[in-house]
Amino acid sequence: MKDNSNISQELLETIERYYNDTMSKQERIDFELRLDESSEFRTQVEDIKTLILGIENQSLKEQLDVFHKDIPTHSETPSASGIFTFRKLAAAVIILLAVTGFWWFNTPQNDKLYSKYFTPDPGLPTTMSSNSNYDFYDAMVNYKQGDYQTAIAKWDAIQPKNDTLNYFLGVAYLANKNEAKAIGFLNKATQNTDFPLLNDAHYYLGLAYLKDGDIDFAKKNLQKSSNENSKKLLEKLD
Amino acid sequence: MREAYKIDHQLQLITAIKDNNSIALKEFYTSNYPKIEALILKNSGSQEHAKDVYQEAFISMWNNVRNELFTPQNDSALQGYLYQIAKNKWMDILRSKRFRTTQALTEERMVYLKQDDTVDDHNAYDEKLNTTMTAFKDLGQPCKDLLKTFYFEKKSLREIALDLNIEETSVRNKKYRCMEKLRAIVLASKS
Numbered sequence: 001m002k003d004n005s006n007i008s009q010e011l012l013e014t015i016e017r018y019y020n021d022t023m024s025k026q027e028r029i030d031f032e033l034r035l036d037e038s039s040e041f042r043t044q045v046e047d048i049k050t051l052i053l054g055i056e057n058q059s060l061k062e063q064l065d066v067f068h069k070d071i072p073t074h075s076e077t078p079s080a081s082g083i084f085t086f087r088k089l090a091a092a093v094i095i096l097l098a099v100t101g102f103w104w105f106n107t108p109q110n111d112k113l114y115s116k117y118f119t120p121d122p123g124l125p126t127t128m129s130s131n132s133n134y135d136f137y138d139a140m141v142n143y144k145q146g147d148y149q150t151a152i153a154k155w156d157a158i159q160p161k162n163d164t165l166n167y168f169l170g171v172a173y174l175a176n177k178n179e180a181k182a183i184g185f186l187n188k189a190t191q192n193t194d195f196p197l198l199n200d201a202h203y204y205l206g207l208a209y210l211k212d213g214d215i216d217f218a219k220k221n222l223q224k225s226s227n228e229n230s231k232k233l234l235e236k237l238d
Numbered sequence: 239m240r241e242a243y244k245i246d247h248q249l250q251l252i253t254a255i256k257d258n259n260s261i262a263l264k265e266f267y268t269s270n271y272p273k274i275e276a277l278i279l280k281n282s283g284s285q286e287h288a289k290d291v292y293q294e295a296f297i298s299m300w301n302n303v304r305n306e307l308f309t310p311q312n313d314s315a316l317q318g319y320l321y322q323i324a325k326n327k328w329m330d331i332l333r334s335k336r337f338r339t340t341q342a343l344t345e346e347r348m349v350y351l352k353q354d355d356t357v358d359d360h361n362a363y364d365e366k367l368n369t370t371m372t373a374f375k376d377l378g379q380p381c382k383d384l385l386k387t388f389y390f391e392k393k394s395l396r397e398i399a400l401d402l403n404i405e406e407t408s409v410r411n412k413k414y415r416c417m418e419k420l421r422a423i424v425l426a427s428k429s
């Protein structure tokens with residue numbers, strides 16, 4: 001690095017934008033033109049890039065040491081610690097049994113059924129192609145990662161809403177433990193009888209009503225769904 | 239459909255790694271370690287060796303993913319890639335220790351050495367990066383924290399300002415001054 005080439009705050013931030021790929025098209029074109037023309041500029045950009053990379057690499061390195069502490073250690077004098085871990089394990093199992101038992105006998109039947117049958121829809125595949133529905137699939141990535149809050153916020157912003165959107169909003173709200181909102185969106189999604197995911201929509205709507213404590217509506221919707229799980233759940237409800 | 243779904247999962251993993259998503263990084267780090275530890279312990283290494291080699295390999299993998307040098311071909315592609323890098327690194331170490339005496343350069347060995355080069359190449363650039371890493375390691379804690387939050391955790395100036403309970407502009411100025419400080423240390427350790 002050359003020490004006589006001063007780097008201004010503005011230049012630093014421009015290079016950051018370049019590095020993070022947040023430049024506008026025009027700015028990028030101008031920037032790359034300047035890169036081509038001036039070797040001094042190239043060195044400056046290279047220097048800053050190395051600084052940022054160094055920060056990131058060292059940060060990661062230090063982070064890894066923290067992660068490493070959380071890897072369960074094993075194979076240390078197995079004879080003595082073997083019994084010890086067995087005891088710990090036994091204690092853990094007993095506590096777990098006690099807790100689940102307590103939970104099992106203290107939650108109402110419907111909640112139990114709900115928890116047994118509710119798993120969020122796996123979502124649609126998000127391929128990284130140039131998709132016209134970018135916003136929708138962007139939120140789908142959050143949804144799949146279990147970040148329902150963000151997915152809901154992004155989907156909520158899309159207008160107008162179609163069946164698929166209403167459906168996933170409903171499931172996301174349900175996964176996020178907001179039955180009332182889920183019922184609203186899923187109801188909308190079940191209006192159109194040509195909707196390809198209609199079966200699933202009725203199933204989740206049934207679950208939402210079940211969670212909400214409205215058994216009649218739950219049954220009505222489950223009856224409209226030909227899902228395997230719907231039938232099983234219906235039998236249990238009768 | 240099923241295959242597409244799997245590769246899709248790898249793409250998500252790669253996106254998360256590029257974003258330095260700490261949950262994803264930790265999950266990936268801890269879940270892949272046992273296999274590599276087993277390999278190194280079986281091949282006359284210690285747990286300490288295993289940790290060092292694995293961390294080095296992990297950082298290489300991370301850099302290559304970010305520089306688009308890696309594209310997933312199947313569901314466990316990135317896991318396999320990490321394993322391969324760690325294995326090669328450990329082979330390097332074994333070779334340098336045990337085979338320091340002359341060894342015939344057979345054709346087979348040539349191929350091995352060549353493919354090694356593509357996985358990690360030591361050059362002047364790496365050295366420059368190492369200098370910067372050391373400089374950052376020894377940077378004062380306040381600057382270190384700030385730069386780490388901004389560049390590694392990718393928090394915005396506004397978020398940092400909220401966390402520290404100061405003005406956004408002063409975060410911006412501090413960040414600049416810290417970068418200048420870091421740069422000065424790098425320059426000083428060069429000459």
